[in-house]
Amino acid sequence: MPTPDAPLVLGIETSCDETGVGLVRGTTLLADTVASSVEEHARFGGVVPEVASRAHLEAMVPTIERACATAGVRLTDVDAIAVTSGPGLAGALLVGVASAKALALGLGKPLYGVNHLAAHVAVDQLEHGPLPEPTLALLVSGGHSSLLKVTDLTLGVDPMGATIDDAAGEAFDKVARLLGLPFPGGPHIDRAAASGSSVYVDFPRGLTARRDLERHRFDFSFSGLKTAVARWVEARERAGEPVPVADVAASFQEAVCDVLVRKALDAATSEGIEDLLLGGGVAANSRLRAMAVERAEAVGVRVRVPRPGLCTDNGAMVAALGAEMVARGRTPSALDLPADSSQPVTSVLV
Ligand code: KG4
Ligand code: ZN
Numbered sequence: 001m002p003t004p005d006a007p008l009v010l011g012i013e014t015s016c017d018e019t020g021v022g023l024v025r026g027t028t029l030l031a032d033t034v035a036s037s038v039e040e041h042a043r044f045g046g047v048v049p050e051v052a053s054r055a056h057l058e059a060m061v062p063t064i065e066r067a068c069a070t071a072g073v074r075l076t077d078v079d080a081i082a083v084t085s086g087p088g089l090a091g092a093l094l095v096g097v098a099s100a101k102a103l104a105l106g107l108g109k110p111l112y113g114v115n116h117l118a119a120h121v122a123v124d125q126l127e128h129g130p131l132p133e134p135t136l137a138l139l140v141s142g143g144h145s146s147l148l149k150v151t152d153l154t155l156g157v158d159p160m161g162a163t164i165d166d167a168a169g170e171a172f173d174k175v176a177r178l179l180g181l182p183f184p185g186g187p188h189i190d191r192a193a194a195s196g197s198s199v200y201v202d203f204p205r206g207l208t209a210r211r212d213l214e215r216h217r218f219d220f221s222f223s224g225l226k227t228a229v230a231r232w233v234e235a236r237e238r239a240g241e242p243v244p245v246a247d248v249a250a251s252f253q254e255a256v257c258d259v260l261v262r263k264a265l266d267a268a269t270s271e272g273i274e275d276l277l278l279g280g281g282v283a284a285n286s287r288l289r290a291m292a293v294e295r296a297e298a299v300g301v302r303v304r305v306p307r308p309g310l311c312t313d314n315g316a317m318v319a320a321l322g323a324e325m326v327a328r329g330r331t332p333s334a335l336d337l338p339a340d341s342s343q344p345v346t347s348v349l350v
Pocket of ligand 1: 281311
C-alpha cells in the first residue's frame with residue numbers, strides 16, 4: 001500500500017528510443033507507461049537519433065496523460081518531477097529535459113535531473129525494497145556495461161569497471177543481425193537460445209586471460225566475441241552448410257553471461273559486498289538471471305534483479321531515483337539544467 005502522504009514523483013525517460021513516464025509515491029509504483037519507437041528503427045538495424053527525437057516529441061503528452069490516468073492522479077497532485085539528464089542521445093534527452101522543465105515551471109514543483117544508469121539501479125527498490133549499502137551493480141544495456149559500487153545512490157557511485165569496446169546489448173544486437181534475427185536482437189537471441197546448445201561452439205571470453213586481468217580485471221570486451229561469431233557463421237556459409245541459429249545463439253549468450261557473472265562476482269567478493277544487483281536491458285536475459293543466481297549462491301552473494309519490464313528503459317526508474325532524492329532531502333536541480341549526452345556515472349544528480 002502506498003503511504004498516503006509520501007511525495008508523488010513523476011519521472012520522464014527519453015535517453016534512447018523509449019518515451020517512459022512513471023509515477024511513484026514513496027517507493028510504491030503507481031504507473032509505468034512506455035511508448036517505444038523501436039519499430040521505426042528496426043529496418044535500420046539500430047536506433048536513428050533524429051527519428052527517436054521526433055517520436056519522443058509526439059509521444060510525450062499522450063504518455064504523461066496515460067500515466068496519470070493509470071495511477072488515478074492529476075498532474076496537479078505531483079510533488080516533484082525527475083528526468084533523465086544523461087547519458088544518452090543528445091536530441092532525445094533534450095525532449096525529456098525540456099518537457100520536465102516545462103512541467104516543473106508550470107506546476108511550481110522541484111525538478112531533479114538524474115543519471116540514467118543510477119536510475120537503472122534505483123528501480124529495483126520499487127520491487128525489492130531498500131537497496132543494501134553497499135551494493136555491487138552490474139549494469140548491462142544497449143549503450144553501457146559497467147560494474148558499479150553503490151554506497152549511496154543519491155550521492156554518487158564508484159565505477160569499478162566498464163566495457164572497453166561494445167556494450168553487452170550492442171553485442172547481442174549485432175550477433176542477432178548476423179544470425180538473421182530482428183532488431184533489437186537481445187530478446188530474439190534469448191528465445192532462440194532456449195532450444196540450442198550452449199556448448200556447441202566454445203566462443204572466446206573477452207579479457208579473462210591472465211595478462212588481461214592484470215590491467216582489466218573488472219572491464220569487459222565484446223568486440224572479439226562478435227568477430228568470432230561472424231567468422232564462425234561465414235565459414236559455415238562458405239562451406240554451404242546451414243547455420244544452426246539456436247546453437248550459435250546459445251553458445252554466444254553463454255560466453256557473454258559467463259564473463260559478466262564471473263567479473264561481477266569477482267568484484268563483489270573482492271570488495272566484501274554481499275549483494276549483487278543486475279540492471280539494464282540485458283538483465284532481462286533469462287540465462288544471465290539464472291546463471292547469476294546459481295553462481296552467486298555458491299559464494300554467498302545475494303542477487304537482486306528487477307522484473308524484465310523494469311530492466312529495459314522506462315519512466316518508473318527515473319521516478320524511483322527522483323523519489324529517493326526527495327526522501328534523502330537532496331537539493332533539486334536548477335531550472336537551466338543541461339541535457340548531458342555523456343554524463344558520467346559519478347554524477348547522479350545535476
Ligand atoms: O536498457 P535498455 O532498454 O536501453 C539502453 O539503455 O540501452 O537496453 C536495451 C538493450 C538492447 O541491446 C537489447 O537487445 C537488450 O537490451 N535486451 C536483451 C534482452 N532484452 C533486451 N539482451 C539480452 N537478452 C534479453 N532478453
Ligand atoms: Zn538503459
